[in-house]
Amino acid sequence: MNVTSKFDIIVVGAGPAGCASAYLLAKAGFKVLVLERGRGAGSKELWGGKAYAQPLREVWPELDKEAPIHRWVSKERFSLVWGERALTIEYKLGRKVAFTTYLTELVNWMARKAENAGAIIVDEVRVDEIVVKEGRVLGVKSGGDTVYADAVIDAEGVNRLLLEKLGLVEKLNPDHIALGVKEVLSLNPNLIEERFMLGKDEGLAWFVTGDVTLGLPGGGFIYTMRDSISIGLVLPIGPAAKAAEAGLLKEHVSSLVEAFRLHPYFRNLWREADVIEYGGRMTIEAGLKLMPRKLYMNGLLVVGDAAGFLVNTGYTIRGVDTAVTSGKLAAEALIEAFNNGGPTEENLKSYEEKVKKSYIYRELKNHSSIGDVMSDPFFFQKLPQVAIRAASKLFEADYEEPKLIRSFLDAAREEDVSSLKIIYKLGRVVGKL
Amino acid sequence: MSSQASRLKVIKLGELLQRSIWDVDEERHIEVLKQEGLRVKALILLCPMGCYSLAGDKLIMSYEGCVECGTCRVLSGSDQIRWEYPKSGRGIQYRYM
Amino acid sequence: MRIAVGIKWVPNTQAVRFDPETGTLIRKGIPSIVNPHDLPAIEMALRLRDAVGGEVIAFTMAPPPAVKGLELALGMGVDRAILITDRVFAGADTLATSYVLANAISKVEREYGKVDLVVFGQETIDSSTAHIPGQVASWLDWPYVYYVKDIQVLGDGRIRVVRELEDYIEEYEIELPAVLGIAVRALKPRPVSLYNKLRAKLNKDTIVVWGNSELKLDPRCVGLKGSPTIVAKTIDMPEVPRKKEVYKPRDPRDAARWIVSKIVEDEKLRELLVKKLWGG
Numbered sequence A: 001m002n003v004t005s006k007f008d009i010i011v012v013g014a015g016p017a018g019c020a021s022a023y024l025l026a027k028a029g030f031k032v033l034v035l036e037r038g039r040g041a042g043s044k045e046l047w048g049g050k051a052y053a054q055p056l057r058e059v060w061p062e063l064d065k066e067a068p069i070h071r072w073v074s075k076e077r078f079s080l081v082w083g084e085r086a087l088t089i090e091y092k093l094g095r096k097v098a099f100t101t102y103l104t105e106l107v108n109w110m111a112r113k114a115e116n117a118g119a120i121i122v123d124e125v126r127v128d129e130i131v132v133k134e135g136r137v138l139g140v141k142s143g144g145d146t147v148y149a150d151a152v153i154d155a156e157g158v159n160r161l162l163l164e165k166l167g168l169v170e171k172l173n174p175d176h177i178a179l180g181v182k183e184v185l186s187l188n189p190n191l192i193e194e195r196f197m198l199g200k201d202e203g204l205a206w207f208v209t210g211d212v213t214l215g216l217p218g219g220g221f222i223y224t225m226r227d228s229i230s231i232g233l234v235l236p237i238g239p240a241a242k243a244a245e246a247g248l249l250k251e252h253v254s255s256l257v258e259a260f261r262l263h264p265y266f267r268n269l270w271r272e273a274d275v276i277e278y279g280g281r282m283t284i285e286a287g288l289k290l291m292p293r294k295l296y297m298n299g300l301l302v303v304g305d306a307a308g309f310l311v312n313t314g315y316t317i318r319g320v321d322t323a324v325t326s327g328k329l330a331a332e333a334l335i336e337a338f339n340n341g342g343p344t345e346e347n348l349k350s351y352e353e354k355v356k357k358s359y360i361y362r363e364l365k366n367h368s369s370i371g372d373v374m375s376d377p378f379f380f381q382k383l384p385q386v387a388i389r390a391a392s393k394l395f396e397a398d399y400e401e402p403k404l405i406r407s408f409l410d411a412a413r414e415e416d417v418s419s420l421k422i423i424y425k426l427g428r429v430v431g432k433l
Numbered sequence B: 001m002s003s004q005a006s007r008l009k010v011i012k013l014g015e016l017l018q019r020s021i022w023d024v025d026e027e028r029h030i031e032v033l034k035q036e037g038l039r040v041k042a043l044i045l046l047c048p049m050g051c052y053s054l055a056g057d058k059l060i061m062s063y064e065g066c067v068e069c070g071t072c073r074v075l076s077g078s079d080q081i082r083w084e085y086p087k088s089g090r091g092i093q094y095r096y097m
Numbered sequence C: 001m002r003i004a005v006g007i008k009w010v011p012n013t014q015a016v017r018f019d020p021e022t023g024t025l026i027r028k029g030i031p032s033i034v035n036p037h038d039l040p041a042i043e044m045a046l047r048l049r050d051a052v053g054g055e056v057i058a059f060t061m062a063p064p065p066a067v068k069g070l071e072l073a074l075g076m077g078v079d080r081a082i083l084i085t086d087r088v089f090a091g092a093d094t095l096a097t098s099y100v101l102a103n104a105i106s107k108v109e110r111e112y113g114k115v116d117l118v119v120f121g122q123e124t125i126d127s128s129t130a131h132i133p134g135q136v137a138s139w140l141d142w143p144y145v146y147y148v149k150d151i152q153v154l155g156d157g158r159i160r161v162v163r164e165l166e167d168y169i170e171e172y173e174i175e176l177p178a179v180l181g182i183a184v185r186a187l188k189p190r191p192v193s194l195y196n197k198l199r200a201k202l203n204k205d206t207i208v209v210w211g212n213s214e215l216k217l218d219p220r221c222v223g224l225k226g227s228p229t230i231v232a233k234t235i236d237m238p239e240v241p242r243k244k245e246v247y248k249p250r251d252p253r254d255a256a257r258w259i260v261s262k263i264v265e266d267e268k269l270r271e272l273l274v275k276k277l278w279g280g
Helices: A016-027 A053-057 A103-116 A161-166 A189-195 A237-245 A253-261 A320-339 A345-357 A359-366 A370-374 A382-395 A404-414 A419-432 B013-017 B040-046 C036-052 C064-076 C094-112 C132-140 C194-202 C252-263 C267-278
Strands: A007-012 A032-035 A050-052 A071-082 A085-092 A098-100 A120-122 A129-133 A136-142 A145-154 A177-186 A202-210 A219-224 A228-236 A274-284 A300-302 B030-032 B052-055 B058-061 B081-083 C002-006 C009-011 C017-019 C024-026 C032-034 C055-061 C080-084 C117-121 C144-153 C158-164 C169-175 C178-182 C207-210
Touching: A007 A016, A007 A136, A016 A032, A016 A103, A016 A145, A016 A320, A032 A103, A050 A053, A050 A320, A053 A320, A071 A382, A085 A382, A098 A202, A103 A120, A103 A320, A120 C194, A129 A145, A129 A161, A145 A320, A145 C194, A177 A237, A177 A253, A202 A382, A228 A237, A228 A253, A237 B040, A253 A274, A253 B013, A274 B013, A300 A320, A300 A345, A320 A345, A320 A359, A345 A359, A370 A419, A382 A404, A382 A419, A404 A419, B030 B058, B040 B052, C002 C036, C002 C094, C002 C132, C009 C064, C032 C036, C032 C064, C036 C055, C036 C064, C036 C117, C036 C144, C036 C178, C055 C064, C055 C094, C064 C080, C064 C194, C064 C207, C080 C094, C094 C132, C117 C132, C132 C144, C132 C178, C144 C169, C252 C267
Parallel strands: A007 A032, A007 A145, A032 A120, A071 A202, A145 A300, C002 C055, C002 C117, C055 C080, C080 C207, C117 C178, C144 C178
Antiparallel strands: A050 A098, A071 A085, A071 A098, A129 A136, A136 A145, A177 A228, A177 A274, A202 A219, A219 A228, B030 B081, B052 B058, C009 C032, C017 C024, C144 C158, C158 C169
């Protein structure tokens, strides 16, 4: 086979979305080329730690048996921390809904599935340009080399260098995007299970809010892996940058993550653990606002993070399952298009229709107003302080314990916030969560 | 054998960077083109790997520890920072993320 | 011209950390890379081929995962690659390794034709012995020049080789075939290209694997058995925590004085030095 030979489909990026597309298309008999800039698929991946299984099973029914799953999430925890005090809620799940793993491993597995299905994966190659002529996508260019295909799937991820060049999207707005900074702490599995009260193969997902972000919008996460714990913070970039410029944020973000690791409320869970890796990535905060003007054009489909398909509910971030689902929908739309005469603009329209009918779009719409919560400092400063103060009145009473409502009203007064404002804001936020 | 001793001590950023792995390219993939108008304080504090620092008044970008996250790109104009991914699979090599 | 370039698949030593509690190096989970000092050698071979024609063959003796390293070389433009791998080759010191590599070169000549030049990186980042190129030259009985910065093909079966040493530059004219050690950072390696990478991926026969059933070497001369090197003792040097201090005086002479005070412990000597250099 000559290198200048044409492919049916070129997928840019061997991430969850790209691999799902490539796998399904290769399985359907198409000649698929996947171009990945990293060394081996997965080497550029970073996430929180948890994936929802069912959307992945729809692409890979063998997921539970074959995928590199570390632990099935059996407990979800939420904590509000302020100063020395903390308030925690825990839910014990009744079935296997989500699992924890390293995304580096999971994506590597997905890429192997695609390769075994017949896709050709070429790594260490950076795509510099999507080649367009007279409104039609012809292929991709890397350095001086151009490879042609009938259709290109853009799965380039959150940094949309190619789509920006094409003019399909604007430059990212700091208010629509967050920075995730993460540490991986290696810990003996027995200690993990003991300390988090987990059975073997059971995992915990933990969302933390309060002053771990120094009152900045955002929150912390903790996930138990097989023999490590992933912890980190997610900070919307817009407000964090403003805080840095106003002198409200004085430390480097890594110090915030270190303070989280060493926080008195959490630190004994992993006191012997060594930090084995440290890193960061950007994550989408307001998915709908990041959606390209069009998800398709003549010979092109956009999937995954590049399309803004990440759902942020305020307490969970779902990016991998939505990416995989969009990859699947793109593959289905392409197969139909090829059966109907080719991947023309008209024939690829069905992709956008499929997306709009899918849970991805419904979820994005459903949680679209979370941005208003995320950008309101009230929810990250005053509200947690009032809540913690109210709890302290209930649980730290030497003699007389106030009624629940009294503790709340007193706490609000002492924090100098009107109770009505709190009720109003909470009423609004409850509708948005 | 990992020891049971407590590791509850602050790890400075320079040491945290030692925990991750790069295959650093000789060629820089990110470059400050124009410092005027750059959000210097935000870049210094928010680049998770601390790639941005001041030498006197001059903003220095050390691309060697970059994880290609794009935060600095989002905070800057394309005339202020040239931002590309490294070539040949170089740059950050995540293992446990 | 047929040029063979030897590469080594090494742990990314930048990432190897010292565990002060156990006194050992933490190598777990460290991905391997092509020895960075081999990249200028690959680049040198490619430039020679591009200038005078012929082919470049990359070869390595390593366990199978090293195929990733050969793929990088192919991605840079190497024409074919040979993975020399066999359990009996494991545990080799430089002597046993160079013996296998030299015999592999002979097999390359039998399979593909006469080899004109064998190039290596000057040394590896994981062992830094710089033994291999010289030893391979000895086994083959070919001339060997190292610290090579530049090569010109003279056309009459000879090459002119420029070697750069600390204080002077030497030029040699040597007859081919020869073995060369390419100086560290002699050339900037080219990036991996899409076409080269794709060509390697689509043509499965660009990478061949040779074990001892192909090389047919005496098992007593290879691997651990063929390795006379004895590691008598290893001492791990504890990591010294680095301290950073910043001193920003107006007068550079104050800065000089400050630096001297940091590195010269003896007070009298220090005073003398400061006085001599900056007049007090």
